[in-house]
Every structure is written in structure tokens, then in C-alpha cells.
Amino acid sequence: MNVNEIEKAINIIKNSKYLTALTGAGVSAESGIPTFRGKDGLWNKYKPEELATPQAFNANPELVWEWYAWRMKVVFDAEPNPAHHALAKLEEKGILKCLITQNVDDLHERAGSKNVLHLHGSLRIVKCISCNYQFYAEKPIEVKPLPICPECNQLLRPGVVWFGEMLPSDVLSKAFSEVERSDAIIVAGTSAVVQPAASLPLIVRRNKGKIIEINPDETPLTAIADVSIRGKAGEVLDEIIKLL
Ligand code: APR
Numbered sequence: 215m216n217v218n219e220i221e222k223a224i225n226i227i228k229n230s231k232y233l234t235a236l237t238g239a240g241v242s243a244e245s246g247i248p249t250f251r252g253k254d255g256l257w258n259k260y261k262p263e264e265l266a267t268p269q270a271f272n273a274n275p276e277l278v279w280e281w282y283a284w285r286m287k288v289v290f291d292a293e294p295n296p297a298h299h300a301l302a303k304l305e306e307k308g309i310l311k312c313l314i315t316q317n318v319d320d321l322h323e324r325a326g327s328k329n330v331l332h333l334h335g336s337l338r339i340v341k342c343i344s345c346n347y348q349f350y351a352e353k354p355i356e357v358k359p360l361p362i363c364p365e366c367n368q369l370l371r372p373g374v375v376w377f378g379e380m381l382p383s384d385v386l387s388k389a390f391s392e393v394e395r396s397d398a399i400i401v402a403g404t405s406a407v408v409q410p411a412a413s414l415p416l417i418v419r420r421n422k423g424k425i426i427e428i429n430p431d432e433t434p435l436t437a438i439a440d441v442s443i444r445g446k447a448g449e450v451l452d453e454i455i456k457l458l
Contacts, residue, residue: 215445220453222441223400226424227309227458230398235301236414237315237322237447240403240429244295244448245321247288251405252431267377271343275369279357282372286337286354289319297402298325300451305329307458312392316404316411318374331389333381333411339373342366348373386410393417402428402447406435415439 227233239249250256260281264270271278294302302325304310313322313330318337322330340355341348342363347370355361361370375381393399399418406412415425415435427439428450436442443450 215443215450215453219441219443220450220457223426223443224454224457226398226426226440227304227400227454230309230424232396233304233310233398233400234312234314234392234396234418235304235310235400235402236393236404236411237297237301237313237317237402238404238406238411239317240405241297241301241315241447242292242295242317242319242321243403244297244446245292245319247292247319247321249403251407262377266374268379271371271376275360275371276357279360279372282337282374283354283357285318286351286372289321289337290354292319292321294321294325295448296452297447297450298322298327300455301400301402302326303455304458309458310400311396314389314392314411314414316408331385331392333375333385333389335372335374335382337372337374340370341373342368343371344368381410389414390417394421396421396423398424398426400426400428400451401435401439402451404429404433405431406433 243249248256265281298321305327313327316334318334320338338351340351345366347363347365363370393414396418399415401415425439427435427442428447
């Protein structure tokens with residue numbers, strides 16, 4: 215972790231008038247939740263087209279629900295890590311105005327973050343494939359037999375956005391308006407390859423805002439970030455909040 219880069223990031227944060235954040239799976243990695251890409255990523259073991267698409271669910275709802283029930287259990291058993299706590303603290307201090315996440319876990323909320331936009335939905339939401347019925351799961355749900363909608367008897371599905379699906383339009387437009395007014399954005403724990411999330415920091419930059427990237431690895435964002443800190447989000451954000 216480079217001290218100068220930390221100091222640079224702290225200056226950007228201190229001078230910001232409207233700071234936002236975009237997080238990805240990497241901020242939950244230190245909570246024991248696997249990321250998707252990179253050396254131990256889920257997509258190295260599983261095929262997203264077999265587990266995270268509407269077609270996969272239609273073809274084999276048992277397999278898809280088994281995988282999501284496992285992911286729900288991992289998330290429910292996990293605890294927020296210092297990255298989640300630091301971002302919640304930044305919001306509590308009135309510095310971080312909005313936290314936009316690609317993650318479907320609820321660790322930001324469990325760390326105390328209030329203003330969170332879930333671009334890709336949430337593992338805690340279970341919804342009907344047909345009607346508007348949905349509920350917020352307090353614990354992992356039974357998936358054998360397959361969960362059925364009590365309103366219309368159709369199948370229930372995970373409340374996450376699958377590949378090929380539209381993001382929730384209200385959440386997405388809010389995310390775009392948040393980054394439009396951002397003069398700085400912290401981008402932590404994302405490979406910055408999945409759209410439209412990956413475009414959000416570019417909007418901040420286009421408006422002459424500053425980008426702070428936190429990631430052990432380089433990403434397509436690294437070259438254009440004002441500061442890119444090669445480090446773990448839990449360690450770096452913890453350091454930043456301590457020195458702020
Ligand atoms: N701290 C910060 N970053 C980390 C850490 C850590 N401790 N550990 C790993 N990373 C970084 C990895 O280097 C990688 O760049 O987190 C990033 C995780 O990238 P992905 O696994 O691609 O996750 P994400 O960017 O959130 O994926 C976006 O893709 O599969 C879809 O819907 C899924 O929301 C997900 C989207």
C-alpha cells in the first residue's frame with residue numbers, strides 16, 4: 215500500500231463536494247465471499263450461462279436454485295469486513311453521498327450503509343417469475359421442492375439480475391444521476407468490465423471528477439484513475455478512514 219497514493223486519495227475525498235462509490239465483488243472478498251473473475255473466481259469453476267441466465271433457470275431451475283441457495287448461505291454466514299465499515303463511516307460523516315454496488319450481498323447495509331443502490335439486485339430478494347410477488351429473505355430459503363409463488367403458483371426465482379436481463383431501471387437511472395453530480399468516485403473491488411456499471415466512473419471523469427481506484431490488480435480503469443491503489447479494499451479503506 216503506497217502512502218503517497220493514500221494521501222492523494224484522502225485529499226481527493228476531503229476536497230470532494232459530492233463523493234460517490236462503486237463497489238464490486240472484491241469488497242466482499244475479505245468477508246469470504248468469492249469473486250467472479252481473477253484466480254479463485256466463480257466463473258473459473260462454473261459457467262455463468264449455466265447458472266446466471268433466464269435460459270439456465272428455465273432449463274434447470276433445480277440446478278440454478280441449488281447454486282443460489284449456496285450463495286445465499288455463504289452471504290448469510292458472512293460478516294461485513296473493514297471495507298464495508300469504512301464506506302459506512304464515510305456516509306455517516308456526510309462525505310459519501312451514495313454507494314452504488316454491483317454486489318448482491320447485503321454486507322454494505324449490515325455495516326451500516328443506508329444509501330445503497332443495488333445495480334444487480336439482491337440475494338435477499340426472492341421473486342415470482344410471473345406476478346409482482348416478492349419477499350425479503352431473512353435466512354436461506356428451502357429450494358427442495360422448488361419454491362412456488364403463493365399468489366399465482368408459478369416458480370419463485372432469485373431477485374438478482376442475470377446476464378442478458380435489464381437492470382432495474384429506477385436504480386440504474388438513480389445511479390446515473392448520482393454519478394452525474396459526483397466530483398469524485400471511489401471504485402473498489404471491481405474488474406470494471408461489466409456494463410453498464412463500468413461506465414459510471416467514466417461519467418465522473420467526463421465531468422472532470424476524480425477517480426480513486428482500490429484493487430490489488432490493475433483493471434481497464436487503472437490507466438485513467440487519478441489515483442489507483444494496489445491493495446485490498448479492507449486494508450486501504452480502513453487506512454483512509456483512520457487518517458481522514
Ligand atoms: N479488495 C479489493 N479488490 C479485490 C479484492 C480485495 N480484497 N480481492 C479481489 N479484488 C478485485 C479483483 O482483482 C477484481 O478486479 O475485485 C475484482 C472482482 O472482479 P469481479 O469478480 O469481476 O467482480 P465484479 O467486478 O463485481 O463483477 C461485476 O459481473 O458476474 C457479474 O453480476 C456479476 O456483479 C458481478 C459483475
